[in-house]
Amino acid sequence: MRAAGRDTGTSPEDALLSRVYQQVTELQESRLSAEYDLDKGLKRYRAWLDGDSEHPGVEWNADRAVTELYAEHYRALVRLAAMLVRDTQTAEEVVQDAFVAMHDGWQRLRDNEKALAYLRQAVVNRSRSVLRHRAVVDKNLQKAPPDMPSAEHGALVLLERDAVVAALRGLPERQREAIVLRYYADLSEAEIAATMDISRGAVKSHTSRGMAALRAALEQE
Amino acid sequence: MSEGRISPREAGELAACFRAQARNLFGYACGLTREDRALAEDLVQEAFEAAAEDWQVLRELTEEQRRAWLRRTLANIAVDGFRRETAFRDRLPRIEVLYRKIQADPPEQAPPEQALSSIALDRCWRIIQGLAQRQHAVALLRWQLDMKESEIASVLGIDEKTVSVHLYRVRRRLLLQLGRDHPFDGDDPEGAAP
Numbered sequence: 161m162r163a164a165g166r167d168t169g170t171s172p173e174d175a176l177l178s179r180v181y182q183q184v185t186e187l188q189e190s191r192l193s194a195e196y197d198l199d200k201g202l203k204r205y206r207a208w209l210d211g212d213s214e215h216p217g218v219e220w221n222a223d224r225a226v227t228e229l230y231a232e233h234y235r236a237l238v239r240l241a242a243m244l245v246r247d248t249q250t251a252e253e254v255v256q257d258a259f260v261a262m263h264d265g266w267q268r269l270r271d272n273e274k275a276l277a278y279l280r281q282a283v284v285n286r287s288r289s290v291l292r293h294r295a296v297v298d299k300n301l302q303k304a305p306p307d308m309p310s311a312e313h314g315a316l317v318l319l320e321r322d323a324v325v326a327a328l329r330g331l332p333e334r335q336r337e338a339i340v341l342r343y344y345a346d347l348s349e350a351e352i353a354a355t356m357d358i359s360r361g362a363v364k365s366h367t368s369r370g371m372a373a374l375r376a377a378l379e380q381e
Numbered sequence: 382m383s384e385g386r387i388s389p390r391e392a393g394e395l396a397a398c399f400r401a402q403a404r405n406l407f408g409y410a411c412g413l414t415r416e417d418r419a420l421a422e423d424l425v426q427e428a429f430e431a432a433a434e435d436w437q438v439l440r441e442l443t444e445e446q447r448r449a450w451l452r453r454t455l456a457n458i459a460v461d462g463f464r465r466e467t468a469f470r471d472r473l474p475r476i477e478v479l480y481r482k483i484q485a486d487p488p489e490q491a492p493p494e495q496a497l498s499s500i501a502l503d504r505c506w507r508i509i510q511g512l513a514q515r516q517h518a519v520a521l522l523r524w525q526l527d528m529k530e531s532e533i534a535s536v537l538g539i540d541e542k543t544v545s546v547h548l549y550r551v552r553r554r555l556l557l558q559l560g561r562d563h564p565f566d567g568d569d570p571e572g573a574a575p
Contacts, residue, residue: 174524177555181524183497184506185412192416193408198400201407201422205399205429209392227393232400 222266229275230259236345237283243340244287246329254290258282280345280355284337291333327377334358335370342367391436399429401444406451413459413521415510428455456526463518464537497559504558512551515539519547 209224234255241251258279262269269275328336334356341352352367353360387395403425410421431454432439432447439447509517518537522528530548534541 173552173556176559177520177524177552178527180497180502180505180555180559181521184502184509185409185525187499187502188412188416188506189405189408191408192411192418192421193404195418196404196407198404201403201425202396202399204426205403206392206396208426208430209387209395209433211387223389224392224396227390228396228400229393231394231397 222263225266225270225272225275226259226263229262229272229279233276233279234259237279240280240340240345241283241287243325243328243344244284244337245290250290251287254283254286257286277351277354280341280347280351281357284341284355288333288337323378324374327374330377331370331373335366335373338363338366339370339374387433387436391433391440394440395429395433395436398432398439398447402448402451403429405448406455409452410455410459413456413525415517424455424459427458431458460518460522460526460536463514463522501559505555508554508558516547516551519544520551523548 206224237255237258238248238251241254242248245251245254261282262275262278265278266275269278328339331339337356338352341347341355342349347355349360349363352363356363358366406428407421407425410424411418414420414424428451432451439450442450509520512520515537519533522533522536523530528536530541530544534544537544
């Protein structure tokens with residue numbers, strides 16, 4: 161009665177139908193993934209993690225919230241800080257300090273979006289003070305070569321070429337920060353404005369002047 | 382139920398993993414459940430509950446490997462649901478150890494296949510959505526999850542002959558939809574019954 165072989169092998173028809181199933185499922189997947197209510201699912205899952213499925217929405221406490229942000233954003237924030245302070249070890253310290261501070265202030269934040277904005281701001285501010293401190297204290301100290309984790313994204317490779325990193329160093333502080341936040345941390349204009357605590361107009365001018373200066377520096381080579 | 386077992390650190394990591402993976406996993410689940418979204422949501426939840434049990438292993442994996450692990454686990458949980466005779470949704474079992482121990486192998490990448498026409502796929506999807514639950518389960522296990530007929534029979538606890546009959550019917554209906562634009566139409570494939 162059956163058209164094709166038993167378990168002993170896969171018939172062309174079975175191969176075709178496997179393809180049908182794979183491709184049909186992929187289509188559904190891309191269509192329906194977008195419609196998933198992530199917040200709702202996450203709320204339910206957190207409630208389960210809290211060991212209380214009867215009362216979903218119980219407080220997601222500071223430890224857990226901060227660890228979640230840590231697992232998700234730590235590396236990106238270290239990359240950001242490393243672009244600013246130019247060595248990975250200091251960058252990690254800066255980011256860890258920012259997390260500790262956020263943990264202490266969690267009662268006020270209580271929200272992942274706000275917390276991320278807070279973290280970025282803290283990282284930029286702390287990087288700034290590291291640089292000032294350094295400028296004063298160890299002017300004479302030989303700088304180690306920049307120790308950067310490599311970026312995964314193709315566009316970033318271009319921006320992380322040594323020449324660009326060197327040219328970035330030559331920029332004024334604000335211009336460098338604006339460019340790093342825009343092109344390395346991939347923030348929007350509004351996010352940069354919030355992070356640096358300046359107006360959007362100022363973000364625009366810092367970014368465009370910085371890019372012009374970078375271009376000039378690179379063309380000189 | 383999980384009180385004291387999951388440390389705050391692990392809980393945070395798991396939630397981050399959820400944020401990164403749940404959306405796509407839900408899409409995958411919808412494919413398996415024929416767009417029963419409520420059920421797909423339950424399956425996502427169950428898969429991540431399983432992930433919490435095995436987090437020591439999972440946390441060492443790459444995102445891609447975690448994705449494969451979650452899919453495989455979710456599929457197993459869904460299959461476990463097919464096994465029950467009565468309404469699927471009410472039977473979502475607590476996860477059994479059997480289904481938790483999954484190798485974290487990266488998914489095998491099949492060589493790129495020529496895409497089937499979207500019209501044909503659309504027609505097939507409509508057929509699949511209209512299948513009886515048992516037919517759907519058998520076909521899904523055979524062609525989506527690549528199980529042999531004998532495995533399907535034992536997983537679902539039905540006779541192997543019954544599996545064959547289900548597959549024969551679904552195969553015929555689907556091939557009809559692909560008819561005109563697929564090369565095997567009208568062929569008598571090798572291995573056909575004499």
